Amino acid sequence: MLAWWIRVSVFVSGVVTLAVEFLGQRMLSPRFGDTLDVWGITIAAVLVAIAAGTAFGGRLADRRPYAEAIAPVLLASGALLAASALLGPPILDWLSPRTGDRVGALLGALVVIVPGCTALSLVTPMAVRVSVREGLVGRAAGDLSALATLGAVFGSIVTPFWLIGLLPIGTLMLLCALPIALLGVPALVRRPGTAVAVTGAFGVIAVLATLPSAGGTAQPGDRDALGTVRAAVDSRLARIVISDMDDDRRAMYFDRPEVVQSIVDLRRPERPVTPYIQAATTLVCPRPPRSVLVIGLGGGALLEPLRRLVPGVRIDVAELDAQVVTMARRWMGARERPGDRFVVADGRRFLQGTDSRYDLIYVDAFSGDRMPASLATREFARLAKARLHPGGTLAFNVLTTPDAPLTDAIASSARESFGPLSAQRASPARKLENTLLRSGPLPQQACVDRIGSTLDLPDLGVERRPLGAHRPLTDADAPVDQLAGL
Template sequence: MDLRLPSRRPSRAETAVFVSGVTSMGLEILAGRILAPAFGNSIYTWGGIIGVFLAALSLGYHRGGQRAARNASYGRLGWIFLATALYVAGVILIGDAAVQATELFPLPSEFASLPAITLLFGPPTYLLGYVSPYTAELAGGDVGATAGHVYAVGTVGSIVGAFGTTYLLVPTLSVPQIGLVLGLTALVAAAAVTAPDLRGTAGLRVGVVALALVAATATGGLGPAVAGETVYGTQTAYQELQVVDRGDVRTLYLDGQRHSAMDLTDPDRHVFEYTRYFHAPLLFTEDADAVDRVLFVGGGGFTGPRIFHETYPNVTVDVVELDPAVVDAADRYFGIPDSPRMNVHVGGARQFLESTNRTYDVIVLDAYRKDSVPFQLTTVEFMRLAADRLDDDGVLLANLIAAPTGPASDFYRAEYKTMEQVFPRVYSFPTAGGPVVQNIEVIATKQTGLVSESELQGRNDRRDIGIDLAADLSSYRRGEPTDDVPVLTDDRAPVDSLLDEAVGQRYVRVRTNESTNGTATAAATE
């Protein structure tokens, strides 16, 4: 008995519905990459993407079903795929410019991404919604069996699109190149369903749209570019990464936002004001000379870890960075010291702290963004874990981006309140002054005794910690009002809603000019 499964080539209808699933899911993941630099990766951005795609598909199913009953044909199915591919070419060409334009719409921050999602991805997804009812009508046969087969094949295509885009395209290709692949996939479907007519005008149309896709990809997209010379750029599994030189300063951009900077002529200079505060924990310990192990959560361009390593020859620096591509870029373009005192761990910070048996004198938490915060690193449970990994005299410093007062301060004050549940003393140091969105350095200690600003200034005068923080310490704050904000927990950490007001405001990041002894002599905001 022959037990081999019968083999046959997929029908035109099967090819069409499979490719529609691949393309629609690939576009959905691509949408997150295009929108992230402007709107972040918050739950609102992804909720908007999912909602718009489902709405567009539903409308396409409805209208496609009505039209399929009257005039379904493989020729019209081919036109649907051609139109989809041509629209994808437009997304590649003007996607960035369209996102920048829709940022100006006066909408609450939680809805700010919806116009861009709708404009860029609503029409092609709507068109792809036509494919399933058209193929069901063209396939004929028993209605129930045909419909079940069509939607099963389409779902398999969606699975392939999701995994293929996530694990293959995003880690290896740029955003325009990913769009090119998805557009060409739609063109393959157009060619497959109109195969008998490809020698005529149908083939010419496929060729013209293919040229449009290639031309759009070759331009790299039209829209505002990062100022400076891009020396390296890639799509990682987590974000878009760029290394940009502007004058003597090299900057690491992640999803279009500055994350680290290095002065190429003086690599140990603090370019951004907030990184100076990474040394402040040494003023909160009883004995700064006893500090011998520091953990940085978040590597970026390794500015803080590298300067710490160079400044304190007796300190071992551990760094936990989630994205291996960030580590590679930091090593190639910013220089990670090749030293037994510098240990890099790739993975999640919380998982690292749960698995390690080491304790630290200082933990620097530098993994937050203005518009996207990993909630699992904000909660009271995480703070307890961090406290367990600190020595008795240990200090935690968290680099937050928010306003110190006003509506944009909600996240800062919620985090402050959360840290107070675990640590006896919590202090903060805004870096820009005023009620603007800025870096706020929050320091928590396991000591019950209060350290006043005057005592900190005295320690700064007496201790040689490699940097003069006298001016920085003048922004000292404590005892923030927190009655109207929640304690963040693993079960409830609404960081996206707490960040709403901050996302809509200008972020003031202070850049420093330093004298040779490490004293900040001038500052400019950007």
């Protein structure tokens, strides 16, 4: 029985360690960005914790070479995970406006990831010391290390595939604390009072885990930078927030209100609100598209303007996140009409698998404020060309810091398939700016004026953005984050 308890403790420690890696990243990304930098810091924090915990655990095992010594470690691990879940969000919220993204993510990882993972990493070396029989140290170390690794594999699959999106991130972190701590309780049977106290304490944690505020991020009824939060949900990819603004407009954003995905006018959804959607309406020039593929739904703010400009247009949407589709339908008024399709799929994978052909493919896909590299490369442009009718248009909404070269790089990547591309500024100059990049020339002002008249946008215009030379991006070399200046 003791041997099984040790093995289960090792396996569950591995599961929870990798779960904390994913959950920790999802706690960091709303404050510091969903970037390679944050992912790199997250992975490094887990590895540092494992290294420190393993080294200290080996020394502790030599000093206390018996199974009962593992129980306090398990209890401490659970307590640290619970503390990270409850105290981490307010600390991260305090760090976010006071630090840069890299420094903030590093300090945040030290708060929400390192303590619990370090304590969890004590378990395996202590279990090895207890499990050694007849001098078979190598066998014990190999078996238990393999078991911990299998637990980590299990955690790395279950957490992103099923757990994230099921409950708020903070709630999941709290629930991770429970099995670890409760594994330590049986070893305290000689101290029944302590066992009862510990069980009661983690019962309280279980109750706290059911509270809607456990995530520490925007909740319905809160005030944010845009207005009043109407709805919020954790998906597998981001925290999706719907916020009612003070003038009958409704916004959708992912993780942080600083970068809004979509804004719709609830009274006049056919009239685009944001400058980049206003710019995208000029894609109906010079020839109105009868079939359109939009990669990245967001709040669906482009759909009604397109339908107003091109009656009967068929619109397919490829959106990676099923929760985005659900929230856009429920809160933003995004609807399919007969002949339209909302498909939950990666945009590039959708193009690879479809036989449909389009007059316009519009790429408006982001993870937070980052464009997926797979949609910016020469290979993607070739695929898009093959799915367009002759003379069809490929267009991108590109978000960068001012003067960043990503737009130039995407234009160079698509030039092989489409010839020279054109770019127009799609938002006012500020910290981040949108550029509408399209194959072919910019539209004539007469066509733009007709769009402005139809949509009641009297100031709609086209401001050319010069394109510079840049090496093409390929699937093997596409440093999109760096080129965007983000």
